[in-house]
Structure formats: structure tokens, C-alpha cells
Amino acid sequence: MEEQESPRGGPPRERGGPPSLRRWTRGQGGAPGQDRLPWRSTIAITVFVLVGSNFAAHVHSGRVPLDGFARVLLLAGCGVLLVRHRHPVVAAFASSAAALVYLGAGYPYGPVFLSVAVGCFAAVTAGYRRQAWAAVGMLWLGHLLVAHWLYRWLPPEGDSAAPWAQEVGVAAWAVAIIAVAEVVRVRREQWARERAGRAAAQKRRADEERLRIARELHDVLAHSISVINVQAGVGLALLDSDPEQARTALTTIKSASKEALGEVRQVLETLRTPGDAPRSPAPGLDRLPELVEQAATTGLAVEVTTTGERTALPPGVDLAAFRIVQEALTNVVRHSAARTARVAIGYEPGALVLGIEDAGPSAGGDAGGSGNGLIGMRERAAALGGTIEAGPPPAGGFRVTARLPLATPAKETQ
Structure with a gap:
């Protein structure tokens, strides 16, 4: 996966098949108990x-x-x-x-x-x-x-x-012994490959789950802490001159932190009780007004437009769409001096198309980003068979376009 260095995300970090079959001898993965003399x-x-x-x-x-x-x-x-x-x-x-x-x-x-x-x-x-x-x-x-x-x-x-008939019998006996041994050897290697395949599949599922949790935590914390950071700056600046406005900023900080704690708790519950159903539903585009309201508290006005016939989205697509919009608006708050942003949601046959755009210009200075925002969005889209395009449009500013198919592809098994 390639990334271009931009104000909206730093360069990606590099991230690193079945293990070879070992012989059935001591110290080389033999069967249990082979270290003891028979x-x-x-x-x-x-x-x-x-x-x-x-x-x-x-x-x-x-x-x-x-x-x-x-x-x-x-x-x-x-x-x-x-x-x-x-x-x-x-x-x-x-x-x-x-x-x-x-x-x-x-x-x-x-x-x-x-x-x-x-x-x-x-x-x-x-x-x-x-x-x-x-x-x-x-x-x-x-x-x-x-x-x-x-x-x-x-x-x-x-x-x-x-008699030569006896020699034929001895040769047949020898071939039979070796043939039986070969059959057992092949069967043991098959068992070893199956065990290695199951271990690799289990490790792959664990890695995918860790990646999913990391993306969730990044999206939740990045958005909420960005709002808290902006409001804390407003509160400090107006603490003496406009106490009422400072109080409003502190109220927003409390609300954003409470919401972030709730979502982090929901993500971490999946670690404590794997396989159990979550106690609260995963966020989706129905919570888009909350993102607009939170963005407004930072001084960013968000205009939302919807085209096409609205249909019920699969849970995975709904969650990915919400997180992509959330991360894109977080990047606007962090890295752009624009005070307005546009969110376009298009329902097309078989796909959901998202467009998030601001007019810029880019804000200077270090906004404290991790550089993983665009990487996380691309990973979410790729997991569903979709695509993400991000970059500055000809008129300036920054635009993120996501296309998510409504029918998610089945995962390949090895």
C-alpha cells in the first residue's frame, strides 16, 4: 500500500506462509513422548x-x-x-x-x-x-x-x-514394509500440514481482529481528542474574557470525552468476552448528525447532501462509512484552515459512494496526527472490496472519495 505525504496523513509504516514440516525426530517437532526410550x-x-x-x-x-x-x-x-x-x-x-x-x-x-x-x-x-x-x-x-x-x-x-521363489518373497516383504512406512509418513505429513494450516488460520484471524480493534480505537480517539483539543484551546483563550463561552467549550469537552469512553469501552468488551454480541449497536450513518454537531462545536460547518434512493446498508458497510466520514472530518479539523466542509452520500446500484471535501487551505504546524488516518480508511474500504481516493482537487483544498460495494466479497480460505 502506497501513501503520498500530505497534510492529511503521513507516510505509511511498513508492516511485515505455512511453517515447513519438521521431521519426526527428537528436537525437531517429533510426536509427544519420542524423547523417552520406547x-x-x-x-x-x-x-x-x-x-x-x-x-x-x-x-x-x-x-x-x-x-x-x-x-x-x-x-x-x-x-x-x-x-x-x-x-x-x-x-x-x-x-x-x-x-x-x-x-x-x-x-x-x-x-x-x-x-x-x-x-x-x-x-x-x-x-x-x-x-x-x-x-x-x-x-x-x-x-x-x-x-x-x-x-x-x-x-x-x-x-x-x-529357491528363487524365496527371494521373491523376501523382496516382496521388504517392499511391503517400506510401502506401509511411506503411507504412514505421508499421512503424518498431511496431519502436520493440517495442524500448521489451522494454526496459521488462527493467527491470521487474531491479526485481523487486532487490526480491526486498532482501527476502531484510532478512529474513536482521533476524532474525540481532536474535538477536545480544539475546545480546550477555545476554553483557555476565553477563560478570562468570555467565561460563558469557555463554559460551553468545557461542556463540549465533557460530552466528547464521555462519548469516547463509551465507544472505547464497547471495543474493549470484545476482548474480554470474545464471541459475545456487543451490548450496544455499532455506529452507522444514522449517527451522522452527531458528527456534524461535534464538528460545529469546533467552528467547522458541515453541509450534508444525499443522492439516490436510500437503502438499508449491511452492518459492515454502515460502520465503515461512518468511520470514513468521521476520520475525514477529523482531518479537516486537524489539518485544514477551512471553516466549511461538504459531505456527499450517494446511493448507487450495488455501491455506496462517499465524498468529503473542504476548500482548504492547509493549516500550518504540527497537529499531532499519527499519519495512519488515510491508511485506516483504505484498509476499511479494502476489507469490503471498496476503494478510497484522497488528494487535493484542482480547485484546492482536500477531497476524500470512498466507494463501498454493498455486497461484501467472501474471504478467501487457504
Whole structure:
């Protein structure tokens, strides 16, 4: 949004998508509880593998019987699963290496592949896909060499080459494990994206609400304090020479401050009780006579003209129109030496057109403005799909023209 430096507002201030998915590892946004070692599941897997391998030793009597070294390999392949959350790559390769040595030693087939499946599954879901595939590939190629070439020199004696159908089964098992792990990984990433999207949407709604409240407070306080400032100056100047006029100025200050406090309280109530209906209706163009009367107390005569067939305005458009007129008149009081201003309200098919103009000239000196008046008006109009044009007309002075569509566009969702 660009602004030109003018007496009616200073230059705009610069104001600053979903977060990247993190891997499911320790210190990188992993699932709750992954910092603790998975003792229970690892013990359960170890017991299953040991019992299943003993059963397999009775079924496959032609293989080397289980001994201490075999049980050490089984315990090592399962024990390394304790670090599968913190170091998934280590778990994948270590369990595969233990299984490969176990098979090369001629021990019977059985649930020895379960530890490999769990280790590679953890690596894939943690985001280490290539490493998991490499670990499985290492095991499969090693088994291929043992079963079809090295079996001549490895136990058991008199062993023959394994049937190729068995190799197809081992390959299918490996692919199935990795495929399931990939599905889980993709699903977890989808969940993470959905959570990130919901968090981003919640933050965006909070930012929009803060911006709305900031605009409301700016418009309320800027207008009321401008009136108070002008009347305080009048009261001080006439306190000795014209006490009655000074009393009138003080009465105006009291009325303006009371109204400002009421509107500020209404805005702040939305912070204390979010979602509740406001206790008093939001201001609209029906309160335009109040703005004219307040402007008159500062010595500014406001002429209001209405064209077109007057229709009921949507609440958002009505509030935005009131605030735009309020801010424009506040700028006239602050920054212009003009004593008259014109407000034109035009009801067109599908749009409300506002025109606020004064003849100038610009008042010198610092009026104490924040420079955000025109920015706030443009933001209000843009939120409704409308436009704001502000600048000096050819005849001099300053003019603000706002066009607000009566059908507000639906907000885009990401």
C-alpha cells in the first residue's frame, strides 16, 4: 500500500506462509513422548523374536541350532530399536546388519526380520527414506549373496542354493514394509500440514481482529481528542474574557470525552468476552448528525447532501462509512484552515459512494496526527472490496472519495 505525504496523513509504516514440516525426530517437532526410550515396545518385540526364533529352530531342523551367538545377534538387532526415535538411521542399519550376520551364520529363519521392519519403519516415518531403502537393500543383497553364492563356504554344511521363489518373497516383504512406512509418513505429513494450516488460520484471524480493534480505537480517539483539543484551546483563550463561552467549550469537552469512553469501552468488551454480541449497536450513518454537531462545536460547518434512493446498508458497510466520514472530518479539523466542509452520500446500484471535501487551505504546524488516518480508511474500504481516493482537487483544498460495494466479497480460505 502506497501513501503520498500530505497534510492529511503521513507516510505509511511498513508492516511485515505455512511453517515447513519438521521431521519426526527428537528436537525437531517429533510426536509427544519420542524423547523417552520406547522400552515397552522394544521388550515386547524382543520377547516375540526370541520365542519365535526358538520355534523356528524346531521347525527348520536342517539349519544351525540356536546358540549363544545367535541369541546375542537377536538381542542386538532388537536392542538397537531403543534408539529408533532418536537415531532412526542407526536403528535401521544396525538391525539389518544383525539380521544379515544371523542369516549368514546359517541360523533358522523366523521373526528375525521383525526388528528390521520396525527399524526401517521408524527411519521412513522420521523422513530418512533413502537410508531406510539402503538398509533394506543391503539386507536383501546380502541375503542374495549368501543364499546363492556364499552358502558353499558358510554353515550349515551341505546346504544348497535357496529357491528363487524365496527371494521373491523376501523382496516382496521388504517392499511391503517400506510401502506401509511411506503411507504412514505421508499421512503424518498431511496431519502436520493440517495442524500448521489451522494454526496459521488462527493467527491470521487474531491479526485481523487486532487490526480491526486498532482501527476502531484510532478512529474513536482521533476524532474525540481532536474535538477536545480544539475546545480546550477555545476554553483557555476565553477563560478570562468570555467565561460563558469557555463554559460551553468545557461542556463540549465533557460530552466528547464521555462519548469516547463509551465507544472505547464497547471495543474493549470484545476482548474480554470474545464471541459475545456487543451490548450496544455499532455506529452507522444514522449517527451522522452527531458528527456534524461535534464538528460545529469546533467552528467547522458541515453541509450534508444525499443522492439516490436510500437503502438499508449491511452492518459492515454502515460502520465503515461512518468511520470514513468521521476520520475525514477529523482531518479537516486537524489539518485544514477551512471553516466549511461538504459531505456527499450517494446511493448507487450495488455501491455506496462517499465524498468529503473542504476548500482548504492547509493549516500550518504540527497537529499531532499519527499519519495512519488515510491508511485506516483504505484498509476499511479494502476489507469490503471498496476503494478510497484522497488528494487535493484542482480547485484546492482536500477531497476524500470512498466507494463501498454493498455486497461484501467472501474471504478467501487457504
